[in-house]
Amino acid sequence: MIGFLNALPGAAAQGIIWGIMAIGVYITYKILDIADLTVDGSFGTGGATLVMCMTSGMGMPLSLLMAFLAGCAAGFITGILHTKFGIPAILAGILTQLGLYSVNLRILGGANLTLSDRKYKLLVNLKNIYPSLVVCVIFTVIIIGILYWFFGTEMGHSLRATGCNASMARANGINTSRNQIIAIILSNGIVALSGALLSQWQGFADVNMGRGAIVIGLAAVIIGEVIFGKIFHNFALRLTGVVCGGIVYYAVITFVLRLGLNANDLKLLSAVVVAVFLAVPYWKKAWSENRSKAVREVK
Amino acid sequence: MLEIKNVYKTFNKGTINEKKALQNLNLTLNDGDFVTVIGGNGAGKSTMLNMIAGVYPVDSGMITINGTDVTGMKEHIRAQFLGRVFQDPMMGTAADMWIEENMALAGRRGQKRGLRWAITHKEREEFKEKLKELELGLENRLSTKVGLLSGGQRQALTLLMATMKRPDLLLLDEHTAALDPKTAAKVLELTDKLIEEEGLTALMITHNMRDAIHYGNRLIMMNEGQIILDVSGEEKKKLTVEDLLAAFSRLSGSEFANDRALLSK
Known part of the structure; x- marks a missing residue:
């Protein structure tokens, strides 16, 4: 138990980093109402780009910017595949993600690339847990702040309308294809930024680091909604809930690992947990509909 | 104001589900016209409105609004001219x-x-x-x-x-059909009031013949993708439901078939 408590701050930092990625997932999954699987690739692209930029001599701010832009580029491809090539969003994301695997290998020049915390000044690193936590929180606050502002603007409103009711959006003069592209770009930029933070945290970028990212992101979004959905109505608070969902997710993972779960079985566990959480609202609805039908029949 | 010239539209061309929705449709609206549209099942009423709004492209023909050729214009760009209310109350607003x-x-x-x-x-x-x-x-x-x-x-x-941002043309696609009779009547009154006050040009599809006669200054009847009857002014005011049914069987050579219209006669 002591060991678990000691591991908590580290889990929280990692949870926040994945929580930032989950904010990206929130934009596509919740606001745009599509499941964008690009993230499994663009997360790694962000990490790879940052490590590559840093090791080739760029400063931290510029490297972060490059990672963000690389993610945006990935999102742009998915957006084009979906809106201009007419490929269903899920498939478009899978295609980009597959292609990104090769791209990420090219960026890294191999399967992985080390980013030594002794050679470079890193923002977050598992050897400096508490300062890292502070940095993670600052990043989260800035990102949520910017998104809160953005989704309150005319353009932000039109993005929300696009996800909520595309026919209505078009009837009101909103270019829904363009908006979908913008939202997917923004989402993947944030995902890549989160990948850039994780590569610093673990001190290397790996071509497989984004595998299953979408599932973790969905887990964070859903956990955030289940736990905080009833209290958090404001948009900024809801995004905070998503990040908290990431923290809860990582705390749970840390806990079950401490209990002796084989780390190799983690992905299976994550998949099962997310599947159940996705199913619960559906079951609930089906159950309540059945009940009201039964009540009517009795009457 | 609105001009529809020789517009054709066929769905599922070349398949057994081929449906000629519009066949050489021609219609000209004047400024301030409030036109009610009636017709049987599959007469092309909704298709006409969707063509004007640009939901899908026409096969051939031309549509102009206020002198601007909008035939090839995308739906969201055309929206600057149009106000739209749909049959499904869920469709016109963003629920979340x-x-x-x-x-x-x-x-x-x-x-x-x-x-x-x-x-x-x-x-x-x-x-x-x-x-x-x-x-x-x-x-x-x-x-x-x-x-x-x-x-x-x-x-x-x-x-x-x-109607908040004054539309050049208001398109109403059976917008009261999904409501209960009392609410439908209220929404219809409101529609009439808004159109009257703002002096809007409007096209309103309805399945209710009495409403079609009562509201607006002009009435058109559609059948098989064409306009078969176009009455306005004094002549329209004198119309009765019986007149319309007789006109329909005379002009189309068949009985008027619209499930909802027959129920609400």
Whole structure:
């Protein structure tokens, strides 16, 4: 138990980093109402780009910017595949993600690339847990702040309308294809930024680091909604809930690992947990509909 | 105002489900015309409205609004000319967004949407004023999600949104069909009032022949993708439902078949 408590701050930092990625997932999954699987690739692209930029001599701010832009580029491809090539969003994301695997290998020049915390000044690193936590929180606050502002603007409103009711959006003069592209770009930029933070945290970028990212992101979004959905109505608070969902997710993972779960079985566990959480609202609805039908029949 | 010239549209061309929805459709609307549209099942009424709105492209022909050729114009660009209310109350509003957010979206129809704040204080006051006129108590619920409103409330709101930024042409696609009779009558009254006050040009599809006669200054009847009857002015005022049914069987050579129309005669 002591060991678990000691591991908590580290889990929280990692949870926040994945929580930032989950904010990206929130934009596509919740606001745009599509499941964008690009993230499994663009997360790694962000990490790879940052490590590559840093090791080739760029400063931290510029490297972060490059990672963000690389993610945006990935999102742009998915957006084009979906809106201009007419490929269903899920498939478009899978295609980009597959292609990104090769791209990420090219960026890294191999399967992985080390980013030594002794050679470079890193923002977050598992050897400096508490300062890292502070940095993670600052990043989260800035990102949520910017998104809160953005989704309150005319353009932000039109993005929300696009996800909520595309026919209505078009009837009101909103270019829904363009908006979908913008939202997917923004989402993947944030995902890549989160990948850039994780590569610093673990001190290397790996071509497989984004595998299953979408599932973790969905887990964070859903956990955030289940736990905080009833209290958090404001948009900024809801995004905070998503990040908290990431923290809860990582705390749970840390806990079950401490209990002796084989780390190799983690992905299976994550998949099962997310599947159940996705199913619960559906079951609930089906159950309540059945009940009201039964009540009517009795009457 | 609106000009539809020789428009054809066939769905599922070359398959066994081929459906000739519009066949050489011609229609000219004058400024301020309030035209009611009736016709049987599959007569092409909705297709005509969707063609005008640009939901899907025409096969051939031309559509101009206020002298602008809109035939090849995308739906969201054409929206600058049009206000639209749909049959399905769910379709005209964004359910997860607030009443004021929906109205602000509609208020910027045809304008560039940039990074300015989406709703201003001044607008909020205007929204309240407009909602008050609906007499549905919505003026105190600006930050209620539209999804929580009833079908009638949503249709009334959609109507308000469609006319908030004055449209060159208002398209109403059986917008009261999904409502209960009392609510339908109320929404229809509101429609008439808005069109009258603002002097709008409007095309309204209805399945109710009495409504089609009672409202508007002109009535057209469609059959098999064409307009078979076009009455306006004094002649329209004297029409009766029986006249319309007789005219239909005379002009089309068959009985009037519209499930809903027959039920609500």
